[in-house]
Amino acid sequence: MATTEQRDAIIEELKQGVIEFDEDQVKAAAQRVLADGMDAYDAIMNGLSAGMSRVGELFAANEYFVPEVLMCADALYAGLDILRPHVKPGTTAGIKGEVVIGTVEGDIHDIGKNLVKLMFEIAGFTVHDLGRDVPLEKFVEESIRTESDMVCLSAMMTTTMISMPKIIELLRKKNPNIKVMVGGAPVSDDLAKRWGADGYAADAANALSEAINMIDTLRDLKPIG
Amino acid sequence: MVLLDTLKGRVASSIPVIFTGAGLARELADVPWEALRSDASVLAEAQLNFQRQTGMDWVTVYSDALPIPEVLGCTIRFSPVSGPLIDRQMSLQDFKPPSEIDYYATRSAAAMLGAIEICARAVRDVPVGVLFEAPFTTALRSFDATAAIKLMFKNPGLLRSALDFITGVLEGFSAEAIRKGASVVHIPDPFSSLDFISARHFEEFSHPYLTRLIGSIHRMGGHAILHMCGNTESIWPKMAETGALGLSLDQKMVLGNARAVLGKSVVLVGNVDPIHVLMMGDATAVRRAAVSCIETAGPDRFVLMPGCGTPPGTPIENLRAMVSTAKEYVV
Numbered sequence: 001m002a003t004t005e006q007r008d009a010i011i012e013e014l015k016q017g018v019i020e021f022d023e024d025q026v027k028a029a030a031q032r033v034l035a036d037g038m039d040a041y042d043a044i045m046n047g048l049s050a051g052m053s054r055v056g057e058l059f060a061a062n063e064y065f066v067p068e069v070l071m072c073a074d075a076l077y078a079g080l081d082i083l084r085p086h087v088k089p090g091t092t093a094g095i096k097g098e099v100v101i102g103t104v105e106g107d108i109h110d111i112g113k114n115l116v117k118l119m120f121e122i123a124g125f126t127v128h129d130l131g132r133d134v135p136l137e138k139f140v141e142e143s144i145r146t147e148s149d150m151v152c153l154s155a156m157m158t159t160t161m162i163s164m165p166k167i168i169e170l171l172r173k174k175n176p177n178i179k180v181m182v183g184g185a186p187v188s189d190d191l192a193k194r195w196g197a198d199g200y201a202a203d204a205a206n207a208l209s210e211a212i213n214m215i216d217t218l219r220d221l222k223p224i225g
Numbered sequence: 226m227v228l229l230d231t232l233k234g235r236v237a238s239s240i241p242v243i244f245t246g247a248g249l250a251r252e253l254a255d256v257p258w259e260a261l262r263s264d265a266s267v268l269a270e271a272q273l274n275f276q277r278q279t280g281m282d283w284v285t286v287y288s289d290a291l292p293i294p295e296v297l298g299c300t301i302r303f304s305p306v307s308g309p310l311i312d313r314q315m316s317l318q319d320f321k322p323p324s325e326i327d328y329y330a331t332r333s334a335a336a337m338l339g340a341i342e343i344c345a346r347a348v349r350d351v352p353v354g355v356l357f358e359a360p361f362t363t364a365l366r367s368f369d370a371t372a373a374i375k376l377m378f379k380n381p382g383l384l385r386s387a388l389d390f391i392t393g394v395l396e397g398f399s400a401e402a403i404r405k406g407a408s409v410v411h412i413p414d415p416f417s418s419l420d421f422i423s424a425r426h427f428e429e430f431s432h433p434y435l436t437r438l439i440g441s442i443h444r445m446g447g448h449a450i451l452h453m454c455g456n457t458e459s460i461w462p463k464m465a466e467t468g469a470l471g472l473s474l475d476q477k478m479v480l481g482n483a484r485a486v487l488g489k490s491v492v493l494v495g496n497v498d499p500i501h502v503l504m505m506g507d508a509t510a511v512r513r514a515a516v517s518c519i520e521t522a523g524p525d526r527f528v529l530m531p532g533c534g535t536p537p538g539t540p541i542e543n544l545r546a547m548v549s550t551a552k553e554y555v556v
Contacts, residue, residue, distance in 0.1 A: 021378070062419075065419070065426070066422065111370060158534065159537060185455070186533075188501070
């Protein structure tokens with residue numbers, strides 16, 4: 001059993017391993033978590049997830065860019081692969097909501113969408129990723145099938161962005177309370193408002209804070225069991 | 226030839242105006258994507274029609290961003306929403322560069338080169354331009370982008386080899402385009418933006434290849450305009466160092482700031498908002514935005530252009546309003 005000092009040191013190694021995108025360090029620290037009988041969920045939340053939060057701050061401060069974040073994500077997933085199977089049942093009760101996400105039809109650019117997905121996952125959301133070049137109707141079908149709280153639409157091209165208001169309209173017809181977030185290079189806050197979206201994600205970190213606000217609003221409307 | 230005069234640093238009779246936008250040209254000509262990117266006469270007529278309808282100061286031969294990735298070996302499929310898409314990105318690790326490049330063996334590239342020749346014969350009062358993406362963006366479009374980006378850290382030598390090869394392919398394509406009659410080469414480089422990579426990575430993986438390509442284009446008698454999307458502020462001097470005659474900036478950038486940093490050493494190109502103003506605004510908003518650009522960055526050493534490609538669905542009246550504003554602007 002690890003002492004408090006040993007536990008703190010291992011957690012710090014996980015955190016720094018993510019920040020410095022050192023996969024080997026993360027894997028070694030994750031193995032020590034298991035070998036020392038530490039709580040895997042604690043290591044994920046206070047090590048890996050805390051590291052990724054710091055990465056989000058560095059991204060927001062223009063110290064990290066997309067390539068650095070992708071490298072950090074690899075380190076994070078390397079740790080998650082080792083630790084996740086050892087999380088005790090019941091310790092992930094802090095799920096914040098269910099989200100359907102995808103890049104809209106005609107668009108194959110998915111790096112931004114994948115970063116947003118990653119931020120949601122580490123914050124405890126359940127993410128249903130439809131991938132890229134997703135037909136309009138698929139967003140509606142999946143949001144109904146999964147009873148999700150929110151749908152996130154991503155587009156990198158002006159030609160594909162213009163399908164977003166159609167998807168929002170279809171979603172609203174089926175579920176007036178569904179929250180919709182849009183994002184991607186050509187999208188703006190102004191366009192999101194015009195199309196009736198509930199939120200606009202300027203970047204992955206902003207997407208997460210918007211999502212939390214939106215789902216909190218939803219829970220004010222209808223209690224989620 | 227106000228565009229060439231301006232790019233060459235001469236005093237032009239009016240402020241040049243240019244647009245790019247294959248989707249809009251296709252929409253105006255009412256032709257299918259498949260024909261636009263495979264038939265030189267269809268592509269030429271669509272872009273000539275775009276020039277005639279707007280009165281802009283070039284004919285730009287461009288069907289989509291994918292002919293060069295196709296030359297490199299990517300396969301294409303068509304989306305009913307956005308037209309051509311890369312069906313399968315290649316793996317950079319497994320990529321075997323072809324020993325010989327034949328641009329005419331790829332229909333879309335051959336169509337562009339054929340269309341340049343047709344356009345060059347058809348117009349005398351405006352230059353013919355050609356558009357293809359920069360080496361770094363072409364690499365990320367052609368190869369699995371996420372894996373290619375990680376090579377910056379994991380195997381930079383492999384990424385540099387690919388960029389070196391792609392730059393050679395683009396130099397060869399430029400030579401053919403210029404030989405067929407193109408005099409302006411417009412090079413968008415959206416993935417080199419600081420919204421995506423750091424200034425350090427731009428210097429390492431984009432700038433050297435841009436500089437080499439632009440140097441080749443100028444030695445062959447062409448005139449290069451470099452366009453970057455998003456935030457580019459801290460790399461403006463480096464963008465100018467590539468030797469591009471014109472720097473085209475996104476609407477997020479303040480042209481007056483760029484002029485203050487760069488002085489009159491370079492022609493600034495931009496940057497009316499293509500979505501909120503051109504596509505969604507009216508002619509009054511377009512005129513106001515155009516005048517603002519001219520007054521902050523021009524009127525000399527300046528080309529009026531949207532901050533990026535002009536989207537399909539943009540009212541033609543708005544484009545005409547932008548052209549007439551520049552033509553009527555009294556220096």
